[in-house]
Amino acid sequence: MHRLSHLLPFLTWLPRQTPRSVRQDLLVGLSGAILALPQSIAYALIAGLPAEYGLYAAIVPVIIACLWGSSWHLICGPTAAISIVLYASVSPLAVSGSSDYISLILLLTFLAGAFQLVLGLVRFGALVNFVSHSVVLGFTLGAAVVIALGQLPNLLGIELASQATALKTLQDLLSHAGEIDLPALTLGLATLLLGLLLKLWRPRWPSLLISLLLVSLVAWLLPQWFGQVARVPAFSGQPPPLSPLPLLDFELILRLLPSAVAVGMLGLVTSLSIARSLASRSEQMIDANQEIRAQGLSNMVGSVFSGYLSSGSFTRSGLSYDAGARSPLAGVFSALWVALFAVTGAGLIAHLPIPAMAGSILLICWGLIDVRGIRALFRVSRAEFLVMALTAMATLLLELQTAIYAGVLASLFFYLKRTSQPRVLQSREGETDVLRVGGSIFFGAAHYLQVRLQRCQGPHVLIDARQVNFIDYSGVDMLHREARRLMRNGGSLTLQRARPQVVEELQKLEGAQACPIRFED
Numbered sequence: 001m002h003r004l005s006h007l008l009p010f011l012t013w014l015p016r017q018t019p020r021s022v023r024q025d026l027l028v029g030l031s032g033a034i035l036a037l038p039q040s041i042a043y044a045l046i047a048g049l050p051a052e053y054g055l056y057a058a059i060v061p062v063i064i065a066c067l068w069g070s071s072w073h074l075i076c077g078p079t080a081a082i083s084i085v086l087y088a089s090v091s092p093l094a095v096s097g098s099s100d101y102i103s104l105i106l107l108l109t110f111l112a113g114a115f116q117l118v119l120g121l122v123r124f125g126a127l128v129n130f131v132s133h134s135v136v137l138g139f140t141l142g143a144a145v146v147i148a149l150g151q152l153p154n155l156l157g158i159e160l161a162s163q164a165t166a167l168k169t170l171q172d173l174l175s176h177a178g179e180i181d182l183p184a185l186t187l188g189l190a191t192l193l194l195g196l197l198l199k200l201w202r203p204r205w206p207s208l209l210i211s212l213l214l215v216s217l218v219a220w221l222l223p224q225w226f227g228q229v230a231r232v233p234a235f236s237g238q239p240p241p242l243s244p245l246p247l248l249d250f251e252l253i254l255r256l257l258p259s260a261v262a263v264g265m266l267g268l269v270t271s272l273s274i275a276r277s278l279a280s281r282s283e284q285m286i287d288a289n290q291e292i293r294a295q296g297l298s299n300m301v302g303s304v305f306s307g308y309l310s311s312g313s314f315t316r317s318g319l320s321y322d323a324g325a326r327s328p329l330a331g332v333f334s335a336l337w338v339a340l341f342a343v344t345g346a347g348l349i350a351h352l353p354i355p356a357m358a359g360s361i362l363l364i365c366w367g368l369i370d371v372r373g374i375r376a377l378f379r380v381s382r383a384e385f386l387v388m389a390l391t392a393m394a395t396l397l398l399e400l401q402t403a404i405y406a407g408v409l410a411s412l413f414f415y416l417k418r419t420s421q422p423r424v425l426q427s428r429e430g431e432t433d434v435l436r437v438g439g440s441i442f443f444g445a446a447h448y449l450q451v452r453l454q455r456c457q458g459p460h461v462l463i464d465a466r467q468v469n470f471i472d473y474s475g476v477d478m479l480h481r482e483a484r485r486l487m488r489n490g491g492s493l494t495l496q497r498a499r500p501q502v503v504e505e506l507q508k509l510e511g512a513q514a515c516p517i518r519f520e521d
Helices: 002-007 019-046 051-057 060-068 080-090 099-121 125-130 133-156 166-175 182-201 207-221 250-282 288-304 314-322 329-344 354-368 371-380 382-397 400-419 443-454 473-488 500-508
Strands: 423-429 432-438 460-464 492-496 518-520
Touching: 019 051, 019 080, 019 133, 019 207, 019 314, 019 329, 019 354, 051 329, 060 288, 060 329, 080 099, 080 133, 080 250, 080 354, 099 250, 099 288, 133 166, 133 182, 133 250, 133 354, 133 371, 133 382, 133 400, 166 382, 182 207, 182 354, 207 354, 250 288, 250 314, 250 400, 314 329, 371 382, 382 400, 400 443, 423 443, 432 443, 443 473, 460 473, 473 492, 473 500, 492 500
Parallel strands: 432 460, 460 492, 492 518
Antiparallel strands: 423 432
């Protein structure tokens, strides 16, 4: 039974559902679907895909992630940040919206899902911790600006070719500023302003959906003014169709692999951050590796059912928690409600003006910027704030997948800089210099500690090592050399209160009898 529940984790909670909890989850799922409909369509357009692919990404991947995940409230689906990374990765290879472009997006989704699944199977969930929260904040801030700039041509009624970076998009937009279409701009601004007012007045209402419907109704009732404004392309209502992956071209896979790894990591970090945040409020234990496996499986299976890459959604997961979801069934019901709309309401989508969709996307971009988180980061850690700012700048100046790597490298740089200079408190007791080391002795910190040892005036040196968690070969070799130097000058090197594993590593080099370092409890 344990092995079966490991393969089918939903068996641990599904039998415990009651008619009352199922009814509650059904209503929560309906609320989530109402929120997901305009978002999913908008995200598909950001990714350069036809509108229906946003709905497909909110069906099968969501069901798989909910059934195989560990969180009660995490709801997955297409997101703005991942959509823009996918667009930036694939648009140089094919024309957006074409069949080749769709195939490449689905192949990239499959590769990212396979990468996520492998991380989960080898229980390597801690890898996502290398993408710090400051990197996510900076990337989200930069991605919001990139998305907004990319939607300004649709808002203004200007047809422009897509650009690889935000700077080039801005330059192209400024050079065509005289081509603004006033009816399109009117619809776009009306959607944006109405959505903002609804958010302030009734935060719990589906402001995106209401503003889109009202503006689309006005455009339909006044064809003499808005009849020429571009609409979302129509599609035939159907369940998510099977989309066999293209022949696995090794060269093509190598070209897509860096983007797949970057966007896969971004999706995992986002999903786990949301899951942990909600779990702390609901007092639930999260299995990070199970969650990673669920994300990978959902993207691999979802790509076969025309769903492009999905990850945890801040808004939909928060709604699931606030609305009182009793189990992951709320997410499953949400996906089924979206599927029902995809089959029965496809004709209505064709009446949505593209400038209105652009206005709703700008509203989403505004919601992506975590002002409170950025302020808190500035107060708590200036180094982490600098990482956030560098990541945001890289997002604006570089391709987005490159910006993620730049942010990770910046985080690692500041981490190594901080750990390479452990806190050392020095005092003098008679002829003995006492050093209290507040960090591990590894290759990055060995030279710094060696300099501090050589500055000691007395012949005897005592290191208070109670806070030294581990020591590597570089640290062992350095301490042995310093101990011999002190012995040649008639002194000694003593480690006090060292952990057993640290003592063991120090004695391995020459054996316990020949070790030049003394140990005290």
